[in-house]
Amino acid sequence: MYRYDQFDARLVAERVAQFRGQVARRLAGTLTEDEFKPLRLQNGVYLQLHAYMLRIAIPYGQLSPAQLRRLAEIARDYDRGFGHFTTRQNIQFNWVALKDIPDVLAKLAEVEMHAVQTSGNCIRNTTTDHFAGAAQDELLDPRAWCEIIRQWSTFHPEFAFLPRKFKIAVTAAEHDRAAIRVHDVGLHIRQKDGVTGFEVWVGGGQGRTPVIATLVNPFVPEAQILDYLEAIMRVYNRFGRRDNKYKARIKILVTELGEAEYIRQVEAEFAAQRDAEKINLPKAEVDRIHAYFAPPALAAKSESSKLFEAAKVADPAFARWTRTNLHPHKVAGYTSVTVSLKPLGVAPGDATDSQMEVVAGLSEKYGYGDIRVSHAQNLILPHIALDDVPDVYKALDAAGLGAANESRITDMIVCPGLDFCNLANARSIPVALEVQKVFADPAYEEDIGKLHINVSGCINACGHHHVGHIGILGVDKKGEEFYQILLGGRADEKAALGEIVGPGLKAEDVPGAIHRVVEFYRAQRTSPAEKFIDTLERLGHQPFQDALYAAG
Amino acid sequence: MTSVRPKLKPETPKAVTGWSTATGRSLWLAVDGSWTEDASRLGVFAGDEAEARLAASLKQEGIVTDPYFMEVTADGRITGRESLRETMRAQPVLAYGGAA
Numbered sequence: 001m002y003r004y005d006q007f008d009a010r011l012v013a014e015r016v017a018q019f020r021g022q023v024a025r026r027l028a029g030t031l032t033e034d035e036f037k038p039l040r041l042q043n044g045v046y047l048q049l050h051a052y053m054l055r056i057a058i059p060y061g062q063l064s065p066a067q068l069r070r071l072a073e074i075a076r077d078y079d080r081g082f083g084h085f086t087t088r089q090n091i092q093f094n095w096v097a098l099k100d101i102p103d104v105l106a107k108l109a110e111v112e113m114h115a116v117q118t119s120g121n122c123i124r125n126t127t128t129d130h131f132a133g134a135a136q137d138e139l140l141d142p143r144a145w146c147e148i149i150r151q152w153s154t155f156h157p158e159f160a161f162l163p164r165k166f167k168i169a170v171t172a173a174e175h176d177r178a179a180i181r182v183h184d185v186g187l188h189i190r191q192k193d194g195v196t197g198f199e200v201w202v203g204g205g206q207g208r209t210p211v212i213a214t215l216v217n218p219f220v221p222e223a224q225i226l227d228y229l230e231a232i233m234r235v236y237n238r239f240g241r242r243d244n245k246y247k248a249r250i251k252i253l254v255t256e257l258g259e260a261e262y263i264r265q266v267e268a269e270f271a272a273q274r275d276a277e278k279i280n281l282p283k284a285e286v287d288r289i290h291a292y293f294a295p296p297a298l299a300a301k302s303e304s305s306k307l308f309e310a311a312k313v314a315d316p317a318f319a320r321w322t323r324t325n326l327h328p329h330k331v332a333g334y335t336s337v338t339v340s341l342k343p344l345g346v347a348p349g350d351a352t353d354s355q356m357e358v359v360a361g362l363s364e365k366y367g368y369g370d371i372r373v374s375h376a377q378n379l380i381l382p383h384i385a386l387d388d389v390p391d392v393y394k395a396l397d398a399a400g401l402g403a404a405n406e407s408r409i410t411d412m413i414v415c416p417g418l419d420f421c422n423l424a425n426a427r428s429i430p431v432a433l434e435v436q437k438v439f440a441d442p443a444y445e446e447d448i449g450k451l452h453i454n455v456s457g458c459i460n461a462c463g464h465h466h467v468g469h470i471g472i473l474g475v476d477k478k479g480e481e482f483y484q485i486l487l488g489g490r491a492d493e494k495a496a497l498g499e500i501v502g503p504g505l506k507a508e509d510v511p512g513a514i515h516r517v518v519e520f521y522r523a524q525r526t527s528p529a530e531k532f533i534d535t536l537e538r539l540g541h542q543p544f545q546d547a548l549y550a551a552g
Numbered sequence: 553m554t555s556v557r558p559k560l561k562p563e564t565p566k567a568v569t570g571w572s573t574a575t576g577r578s579l580w581l582a583v584d585g586s587w588t589e590d591a592s593r594l595g596v597f598a599g600d601e602a603e604a605r606l607a608a609s610l611k612q613e614g615i616v617t618d619p620y621f622m623e624v625t626a627d628g629r630i631t632g633r634e635s636l637r638e639t640m641r642a643q644p645v646l647a648y649g650g651a652a
Contacts, residue, residue, distance in 0.1 A: 029612070476637075479636045
């Protein structure tokens, strides 16, 4: 993974010292909250419903064991013993006191981490495929380009005060696991005539106005991608709606200008860049960054493992977990393990300090020191030998991390909701946990197959409800929580927005309604191989809607 | 501050609430002028006294952040349009494992 050079280290250390002074002045009352708010937000500090929240950047979701151990230490010493992994592949601590945050940031700096640009109207953490560098189906490892984009976008003076926040995602696999078409900019790495380049999608997003991104350019050669991104950002910076927060995202600009005119403006800006303005990325520098992401020196293994096969025969629970939580690795004899942070009864995406330490230890012992965070709020051990999978599973299961549910119905993306968030209108976590209970039988859940439920506590859609196969949106009606159900969303290469199917339901009615929809699917599917979303798209929404609102 | 703040009539009973500047914990102004993390100890104010209490709170930047009026009944129970949010602020919340 990327390692800080002397400039990175100094930059982060100076930023911590600067914020320490700002916090001291706030605590002394010499800075008002109005003055302090933009400063704290630039350092990832929010004031939420019950406490400050600190959001820490995990660039493209990659962590070393030392970094994960440090996060565990912070959870234990400064929070309530757990942290919350987010859909931006970051982590949030929900109970950190402001007076302690400079110390926390100093501890993070020691392991090359920070909270810069995790908030505010700037370019946020660039996300990518959580199996990057390991996935069988990827063209190449996208992380080096994520790192180049990170370096370009961090403290970029021209883009520090954008009309609104800005999110970029990169994938290099045909099956899009990074949800690039619901990002402000989505980049799909392609190759054409031996040249690596990017398919560029712009103007996707969720929130109160969900939009699927527009294909703006089918191929921008890698040598030009930063210039092209600069052109996109400049057009947005110049014409983005700063007069209205709710119309300030780039998706509104693209929609209002229209696809053709928007593309014309970006291409004109791109063409107008003078040579002196162009970002001349030296090949040596690109190669240097690529070298940080060289594949680990995996020991040679045979394609199959007798140990692995024997363990599956001996333990049906392990066998089930291998069917759901393993992903094909590009090297024979290896696999990528999803560590589910969605055990029954736990807020999705939460991990305790001791669980983080278990995962860090497994990464050191078996996983070549590589850990990822997925946008679905799970952790990944990308390089595990099949021979070692039984031991990894035993350790995970003993730590409460053995749930066999990756991409299954209990593996929900869920925002913090009104249990934590100041913006939320309704709770997300309790309703998600109640839905989980309906599908608690592992055999039943496995039979249902892949099905994504995403839950948000308000229209800001942090729980990605627009792109869940089933979306759940919490609303407040005169002091009472109701939940609207959406059907048909998806975040992959066939990205689509779910549609609200009817009036909101009371919280207690949601699990039964979801159960009826799932049972309707099971009755209608052509075979167990036909996934929920495929049956839904084949039959249309109406019969599912009828099942949803049928008398319980 | 981004949550909705309904305008309350002068005679409406109200409490003054905000967040501890040091810790971020929810605070309520007690009758004796101290700040408490226990919502059951909140003071109920109305009219000019309420305005004076809020004005004084707004000057305590290093102690309390973003103080505002919250609607309550005469006996101090949370009520009004923001009652769901304010009830959540006053309650223990989810810890790991879903327990309060």
